Amino acid sequence: MNPQLVENARRTLEAERARIRLELSEEVEHPRVAHGAQTAAATEVSESQRGQQLREREEQHLGLIEGALRRIETGNFGLCQTCGKPIAPERLEALPWANDCVACHSKRRR
Numbered sequence: 001m002n003p004q005l006v007e008n009a010r011r012t013l014e015a016e017r018a019r020i021r022l023e024l025s026e027e028v029e030h031p032r033v034a035h036g037a038q039t040a041a042a043t044e045v046s047e048s049q050r051g052q053q054l055r056e057r058e059e060q061h062l063g064l065i066e067g068a069l070r071r072i073e074t075g076n077f078g079l080c081q082t083c084g085k086p087i088a089p090e091r092l093e094a095l096p097w098a099n100d101c102v103a104c105h106s107k108r109r110r
């Protein structure tokens, strides 16, 4: 594994992790709740549902990022978690949090 690629990936992952953590914490501290209790009730529900879905996606993404950072620490970065083969460097450059190779990824999507 090219150390420069790992270093780039680590930087991207750490920046992305910080961004998501900030986003998730802002969502908690400043919920987008409209003013006016009764009239706002309906929109509030759909707003928070949308927020919930978004949050789940972000949390899932955060999980992938943390997994990749752990693999950097343990020296397993860039290995497919499904078949154990190295993930193509181009894929890691584009998606440093990828935890499977293109072959396994497309198999899983099918």
Ligand SMILES: [Zn+2]
Pocket (backbone or CB within 6 Å): 080, 081, 082, 083, 084, 085, 100, 101, 102, 103, 104, 105
């Ligand atoms: Zn694989």
